[in-house]
Amino acid sequence: MVETNSQALIRSLQRIFESVAHGGKWGDYQESWDPVITAMVVDLLMNCGLTADSAWYVEGETISRHALSQSLEYLDSCIRDDGSFGTDFWDATRLALTTTKHGLSSSLPRFELLMARLINVTSNDEFINSESEWAGPGFVASALDLFRVAGHSDKMKHLQQKLLDLQNANGFWQGRTDIEGHPVISPVWHTAQSVLSLATVEEPAFISAVSNAANWLIQSQEADGCWPSVNQYRIYFTSYAAIALVSTQHGRPTVRKPIERAIDYLKARMDETGKCSDLGGTLMCAMALRAVVGDGFSDSLTIADCLLARNAIARANAAVRKMKQMNNVLQAKKAELRGLHAKYDGAEIVITKMHMLFLAIFGIVISAISIAVTFVFAKMLTKP
Numbered sequence: 001m002v003e004t005n006s007q008a009l010i011r012s013l014q015r016i017f018e019s020v021a022h023g024g025k026w027g028d029y030q031e032s033w034d035p036v037i038t039a040m041v042v043d044l045l046m047n048c049g050l051t052a053d054s055a056w057y058v059e060g061e062t063i064s065r066h067a068l069s070q071s072l073e074y075l076d077s078c079i080r081d082d083g084s085f086g087t088d089f090w091d092a093t094r095l096a097l098t099t100t101k102h103g104l105s106s107s108l109p110r111f112e113l114l115m116a117r118l119i120n121v122t123s124n125d126e127f128i129n130s131e132s133e134w135a136g137p138g139f140v141a142s143a144l145d146l147f148r149v150a151g152h153s154d155k156m157k158h159l160q161q162k163l164l165d166l167q168n169a170n171g172f173w174q175g176r177t178d179i180e181g182h183p184v185i186s187p188v189w190h191t192a193q194s195v196l197s198l199a200t201v202e203e204p205a206f207i208s209a210v211s212n213a214a215n216w217l218i219q220s221q222e223a224d225g226c227w228p229s230v231n232q233y234r235i236y237f238t239s240y241a242a243i244a245l246v247s248t249q250h251g252r253p254t255v256r257k258p259i260e261r262a263i264d265y266l267k268a269r270m271d272e273t274g275k276c277s278d279l280g281g282t283l284m285c286a287m288a289l290r291a292v293v294g295d296g297f298s299d300s301l302t303i304a305d306c307l308l309a310r311n312a313i314a315r316a317n318a319a320v321r322k323m324k325q326m327n328n329v330l331q332a333k334k335a336e337l338r339g340l341h342a343k344y345d346g347a348e349i350v351i352t353k354m355h356m357l358f359l360a361i362f363g364i365v366i367s368a369i370s371i372a373v374t375f376v377f378a379k380m381l382t383k384p
Helices: 005-018 031-047 068-077 089-101 111-121 125-129 137-150 153-166 187-198 204-220 233-248 253-268 279-293 303-344 353-381
Strands: 055-059 063-067
Touching: 005 031, 005 055, 005 253, 005 279, 005 303, 031 068, 031 089, 031 279, 055 303, 063 068, 089 111, 089 137, 111 137, 125 137, 137 153, 137 187, 153 187, 153 204, 187 204, 187 233, 204 233, 204 253, 233 253, 233 279, 253 279
Parallel strands: none
Antiparallel strands: 055 063
């Protein structure tokens, strides 16, 4: 039976549930990415209907309880005194966007520091050319997303125009290049970020820009459904490209097949546990699947209810396994008792090996005392 996108989404979300670490954070081999990965997971799970207090349980040596409220505490602790967060500007805007979009500022006491820094940094366009290898149009797009949700119309208009100005004549957006002129980060990433930010702008110039970018993405897709990159970035960028195309699909039937091929590529790389290469890849697959599923989740429950219900079933199964293990231990003890009862049934006194050892030691001690007393008396009798 072919797995539906809804089923694949739940499988990937379950894997994300199970991957949470102590203190509510998510992370992978690159520890510096833990804060932004956690922020993106919080955003994804809340987009699926979870709240800060929604609880789930993970089986390990013990069964541990987790909630997004723990993740928010962790994220707040990652905001530095100067308002910076994560590894670069994009990371910081992701947290600010998640916080603003879901109304979480009361759960992050240090959020004002973060927001103040972002407003200050974007007072000019220098952030676009920062030292980060990811700098470029993708940074502009992330700032645009944030200030649109935050209601900063003046910054929003400026960033929209800036993004339009940065688009290549062939339809893509590109960031920094190396000394040989090659892109440091694939244009697929910058283009996907830009499309996602401009897809909702209903003005002719922006509609045309998005259409040209979507055509470039479609033409850049490889035969197996992915977009070119290296290592796990192939999964990351394919996911972002699919999400970007989903945002353009209204009135554009030509994007349907490329989206389907991208999703098939991603699903083919998920193992039976829902993992897709690494935690970052699993997160990106889940985000792409969430975008494709949209409001068409194929279960009678909501995504959040389905996910929490399955987690409750898994928790119940874990409890049953634990009870069976304890019952096996109990049965073994009962069998041992029955064996002892059969062996010593009718005996008035039962002496075990331990008892015999104790009696032997006791006898040796008594003998030693007797010899010592006899020796003392003998000495006394022989005195003149």
